[in-house]
Amino acid sequence: MKTFIVLSEKSWHRNLFESLNKNLAEYHWVLIDEKEKFVLGLLEELQPDKIFIPHWSYIIPASIYEKFDCVVFHETDLPFGRGGSPIQNLIARGFQDTQISALKAGKGLDTGPVYLKKDLNLNGTTKEIFLRCSNIIEEMIDEIIEKDIEPVPQKGDVVEFKRRKPEDGDLGDLIDVEKVFDYIRMLDCEGYPAAFIENEHFRFEFTRASLKSEKEIIADVRIIKK
Known part of the structure; x- marks a missing residue:
């Protein structure tokens, strides 16, 4: 039986794992959601055929990606948008749609060959986008496994994104x-x-925004005294 790992620290990817475990039950699925568990020793015991990575905030060591096929999901049409904070950078630039690229992890940041790409709409909050993205990633994982897709080198002009700061x-x-x-x-x-x-005395943080007109937004606000 083939073994596949889902690697993500995000809570909503637990549903992705459970769905894969149910819908592709002919395979052995393992969820790793803590940095301390993503170690070479455990992987050598499991001997996964592939490690699928919908979201991971840490560097993947060369000792792992050189030994195991690590498939990273990045929310841009690579090689456009290599780098951090892809969704935020796209929205800040006015994009309404993008693609999810499934690529093989390697030495360079988001430079590896690509298995396939799927369309992704950027409407809604980032949480809503991530949930939508999760459903698409499940389809991509299914397709990569069932069609035994081989990755091909990226083509096109390289555009790099910088990770956005608070x-x-x-x-x-x-x-x-x-x-x-x-x-x-x-x-x-x-x-x-x-x-x-923020002003001299308070910081105002905004969530749950609704665009009512070209002049009006309604949102929740959290007020923190400095």
């Missing part, structure tokens, strides 16, 4: 209402610092 969520200098809305929704997800405005 201070990049500052709304203070924005003048366009839709841009403010995009900044709030693109950071509205567990594990991400919320979009904010």
Whole structure:
């Protein structure tokens, strides 16, 4: 029986794992969701045929990706958008749609050969996008396994993204209402610092934004005294 690993620290990918375990029950599925468990010794015991990585915030050691096929899912049409914070960088640039690229992990950041790509819509909060993305990733995993797809080198012009920092969520200098809305929704997800405005005494953090008109947004606000 073939063994496949799902590697992700995000809570919503537990549902992805459970769905794969149910729908592709002819295989042995293992979920690793803690950094401390993603070690060479355990992998050598499991001998996975592939390690599928829908989200992982840590560097994958060469000792692992050189020995096992690690399939990373990145939310851009590679080689466009190599690097960090792909969803946030795309939304900040005004994109409404993108592609998920399934690529083989290697030495360079997001430079490996690509197995396949699927379309992804960027409407909604980042949490909603990730949930939508999870369903598409399940289809991609199924296709990679069942069709035994081999990755091919990336083609096209390289565009690199920089990982966005918490201070990049500052709304203070924005003048366009839709841009403010995009900044709030693109950071509205567990594990991400919320979009904010601050003054001398308080920090105002915004979530659950709704764009009502070209001049109005309704949102929840958390007020923190400095």
